[in-house]
Amino acid sequence: MSVLLDVKNLQTHFISKKQTVKAVDGIDISIKKGETVALVGESGSGKSMTSLSIMQLVPSPGGEIVGGEVNFNGRDLLKLKEKEMRKVRGNEISMIFQEPMTSLNPVLTIGEQITEVLRYHKKMSKEQARRRAVELLKLVGFSRAEEMLKDYPHRLSGGMRQRVMIAMAMSCDPKLLIADEPTTALDVTIQAQILEFMKNLTHQFETAILLITHDLGVVSEVADHVVVMYAGQVVETSDVERLFDEPKHPYTQGLLNSIPAIEGEIERLQSIKGNVPLPDEMPAGCRFAPRCPKVFDKCLTSNPELIPQEQGRKVRCYLYEEGEDAV
Amino acid sequence: MTPEMNTAVKSGRAQQEKTSSDVILEVKDLKKHFPIKTGILQRTTGVIKAVDGAHFSVKRGETIGIVGESGCGKSTTGRTIIRLYEPTEGKIIYKGNDISHLKEKEMRSSIRRDIQMIFQDPFASLNPRKTLGSILYEPFKVHNLHSEKERQEKIESLLEIVGLDGSFKSRYPHEFSGGQRQRIGIARALTTQPELIIADEPVSALDVSIQAQIINLMEDLQEEFGLTYVFISHDLSVVRHIADTVGVMYLGNMMELAPKEDLYREPLHPYTRALLSAVPVPRQKGVKTREKVVLKGDLPSPSNPPSGCVFHTRCPEAMEECKKVVPAFEEKKSGHYVACHLYK
Numbered sequence: 001m002s003v004l005l006d007v008k009n010l011q012t013h014f015i016s017k018k019q020t021v022k023a024v025d026g027i028d029i030s031i032k033k034g035e036t037v038a039l040v041g042e043s044g045s046g047k048s049m050t051s052l053s054i055m056q057l058v059p060s061p062g063g064e065i066v067g068g069e070v071n072f073n074g075r076d077l078l079k080l081k082e083k084e085m086r087k088v089r090g091n092e093i094s095m096i097f098q099e100p101m102t103s104l105n106p107v108l109t110i111g112e113q114i115t116e117v118l119r120y121h122k123k124m125s126k127e128q129a130r131r132r133a134v135e136l137l138k139l140v141g142f143s144r145a146e147e148m149l150k151d152y153p154h155r156l157s158g159g160m161r162q163r164v165m166i167a168m169a170m171s172c173d174p175k176l177l178i179a180d181e182p183t184t185a186l187d188v189t190i191q192a193q194i195l196e197f198m199k200n201l202t203h204q205f206e207t208a209i210l211l212i213t214h215d216l217g218v219v220s221e222v223a224d225h226v227v228v229m230y231a232g233q234v235v236e237t238s239d240v241e242r243l244f245d246e247p248k249h250p251y252t253q254g255l256l257n258s259i260p261a262i263e264g265e266i267e268r269l270q271s272i273k274g275n276v277p278l279p280d281e282m283p284a285g286c287r288f289a290p291r292c293p294k295v296f297d298k299c300l301t302s303n304p305e306l307i308p309q310e311q312g313r314k315v316r317c318y319l320y321e322e323g324e325d326a327v
Numbered sequence: 328m329t330p331e332m333n334t335a336v337k338s339g340r341a342q343q344e345k346t347s348s349d350v351i352l353e354v355k356d357l358k359k360h361f362p363i364k365t366g367i368l369q370r371t372t373g374v375i376k377a378v379d380g381a382h383f384s385v386k387r388g389e390t391i392g393i394v395g396e397s398g399c400g401k402s403t404t405g406r407t408i409i410r411l412y413e414p415t416e417g418k419i420i421y422k423g424n425d426i427s428h429l430k431e432k433e434m435r436s437s438i439r440r441d442i443q444m445i446f447q448d449p450f451a452s453l454n455p456r457k458t459l460g461s462i463l464y465e466p467f468k469v470h471n472l473h474s475e476k477e478r479q480e481k482i483e484s485l486l487e488i489v490g491l492d493g494s495f496k497s498r499y500p501h502e503f504s505g506g507q508r509q510r511i512g513i514a515r516a517l518t519t520q521p522e523l524i525i526a527d528e529p530v531s532a533l534d535v536s537i538q539a540q541i542i543n544l545m546e547d548l549q550e551e552f553g554l555t556y557v558f559i560s561h562d563l564s565v566v567r568h569i570a571d572t573v574g575v576m577y578l579g580n581m582m583e584l585a586p587k588e589d590l591y592r593e594p595l596h597p598y599t600r601a602l603l604s605a606v607p608v609p610r611q612k613g614v615k616t617r618e619k620v621v622l623k624g625d626l627p628s629p630s631n632p633p634s635g636c637v638f639h640t641r642c643p644e645a646m647e648e649c650k651k652v653v654p655a656f657e658e659k660k661s662g663h664y665v666a667c668h669l670y671k
Contacts, residue, residue: 042534043505157625158397187396187561189622192605196621214534217607244610258539260568262591262606268546269568271539275504 004208005031005054005176010068012046012053014279021279023049023063025232028306031176031225034206036198038213038223038240040255044276046232047212051178054210055095056085073175091121094169096162098181103165104153110137110164111149117171136167140197159190166197173205180212195222216259220244228252231277231287234306238313248315250292286318294319351555352408352523353384357417359400359407363630375630377403379579381417382656382664385572387522390549390556392570392587394563394602398626400579401559405525408557409442410434421523440470443516447528449508453500459486459511460496466518485514490544506537513544517552525557530565542569563606567591572662575599578629578637581656585663595665597644636668644669 012024024046031037041047052058053065056077070077077088089095097103105113114136115129124132130149137145140163153161162182169177179198183191199222201207211223219226219240226243228236228251236249247253257270274291283289289299298318306314307321359378362371378400385391393401407414410426419427426438446452453462463482467473473481483493489510500508509529516524526545530538546569548554560566566573567587574584575598583596594600601620622641627633633640639649648668656666 042536159625187626188563188605189396189601190625191607192619192621193623195607196619215607216535216609220609221607241610254536256609258536259609260539260542260562260564262564262567262603262608266568269539269542271543272536273540275506275537276534 002033003030004033004035004073005029005210006069006071007050007054008069008071010050010053010070011066012049012058012063013066014063016062019280022232022282023279024053026068027229027232027234029210029227029234031208031210033175033208034202035225036202036209036211036223037225037227038211038219039227039229040213040216040219041229042214042255042276044231044279045229047229048180050229051095051180051210051212054178055089055093057089087121090117090169090174091172092174093176093178094172094174095178095180096165096169096182098184101158101161101185104161106153108152109149110151110153110156114149114164114168114171117168121172132171133167136171137164139170140164140167141193157190158186159193162186162190162194163197166194170201170205170207174207176208176210177201178210178212181214182211183218184213184215191218198222216244216255228255231282232279233287233316234314235288235316236314237306239311242311242313248309248313248320249288249317250294250319251288254291254293286316349386350384351387351422352557353418353420354381354404354408355418355420357381357404357407357419358415359403359412360415373630376579376632377629378407379632380656381574381576381579381581383572383574383581383584385555385557387555388549388553389571390558390569392558392560392566392573393576394560394566394573395576396561396602396626398578398629399576400629401561401576402527403579404576405444405527405557405559409444409525410438435469440519441521442523442525443519443521445509445512445516445524445526445529448532449505449512450532452512453508455500458497458499462500462511463496463515463518466515470519472519481518485517486511488517488548489514490540504537505533506540509533509541510544513541513548517548520552521554523555523557525559527559528561529558531560531562538565545569563603575602578627578632580637580666581664582638582667583663583665584656585665589660589663595659595663595670596638596667597642597669598638601643636666 007027007029010024010027014021014023027050029037039047039050054070058065065078111133114133118124118129118132133149134145137148142148183194198209202209213219223240226238226240227234230251236252247256254272258272260269272291277283277287285301286299286303289295304316304318306316308314309320357378358380360374360376363373363375365372381404383391393404395401403412406412408419414427418425421438460482463485464478467478482496486493486495491507491510530541533541549556558566558569570587573587573590575582577598583599594603601622604620620643624641627640635651636649636654639645646668654666654668656664658664659670
């Protein structure tokens, strides 16, 4: 399958008089058509900032994309003018956010919010847009779609709002959907509904999804490929089966071990000691070194590159350098 | 309808003889209704049945987990036990005494020291204008415990017990990360040497690697001080890890209550089954993916709950009877309670 999105060495920095914070520090991601790629990491790892950089919605002033390429469908999005970029957002690439409570406009009806997108991007007439909006709401599982157009967001529950967000995001048949923690604020039974629905999207419309999450359970259920981030950098990339069968980076291993299991033996949880380093207190060597159980001298002085492994996997760890024995 | 739970004793935990007299807290048919008031005259036009029948008991040194989705009344149950809300009906029996209608003054002099609470949001539950020292000093002052010198020593040792540095007592909450703040919240709960701790979603605001640290800390403290926990959470995997007995709530009602092993191995209530299957699980080598029960629809409003069994609108196995008759909460196997017409 052809590559749809190819992010190369993306760098987003926050510059102030006192310091420069490298929120995104050389990220590579590639997504094929119809593929779901999960971007995983803890809070502060830079995963949301990566997605905002792809959409060029980095908070400004302060944040700035200082380098790299975002190749989407054969064009570098970073070279587009703001006016051209506006035609990409919501049309070719759309986004859903974590907070279904705050990402809908409370003073506009659901209908107004969905038709706005269609009228702007697809230049539809009011009537056409209305019909399409009803179709979309039915698609995301609302039986009384007609009446819903006149409802205001406060009348809907969290799960319903998130489905409306998805309907809006899907309104222009985007090639890529960026979902930033789409189910984090929802209950498990509602989360199951939304995940089921997102899986259907990729099958039915070949929409590629960049799923940003901290929940490895969700990753395991929907993703094809996983990119693990730590402190602004990619530390491991792998297809989903191999990542869960045999995590390579000590950080990925730590993450997997710290999840309490819902089946199998109950053991004491293995936590990762310490905290994610603050952006202005980055360690000199490997960024995970202060928390790593397998740290050795070399890790403290220099930061490893991403080292290619079998089956296209990559891992940023000196344990996997040529000549070193695997763990 | 008194749950006499027969929970397996965790090895290495508060080694005491477990008899039925060791039940430290018993909640019987607890109800908490909030009136809905409208208009300038503030007439009561309806009630929200936040908790509408919660039953459980917990033995000294053990942990009861209460799980459910948002709006199921699990937090209200926790807050009613500690009497932050007045119960509408039902009994809260602590160490053999009914505390459900004790006066505030009596509560403070006898019960509040014994029952403490840990809150969900470590960012909102600590006063940002106070140092850790004064945050931890307050409970000593309120309850008039220890001499001044002892208090200062205790504050430092408490910080060390929860894995922080004693010298942190002159710092402010904003200087700490979420996990560290939750440790401070735990230290505060420990100041009065309580016997029972109500922990309301103590780890849900934390990243997984930090979450594991806090769960381990809570387990260590339980062993060291013989604490009893009421652990409220929406996360079934976390509860499975820490609890001895688990109660599942839906729309204010306790649907199922059982020893942990039974509940997770053989859930009886259709809601518990759906809830368990909905949890996304990181795949493991050689483990088959489980069958999913995806529930339709949303949670009904607690101001207008469905007739009969409150779950019948979403239940995949609903029968005619479920729409009319409220199922009784009964013991089906030893220690395994369920409210469902399927098991008669």
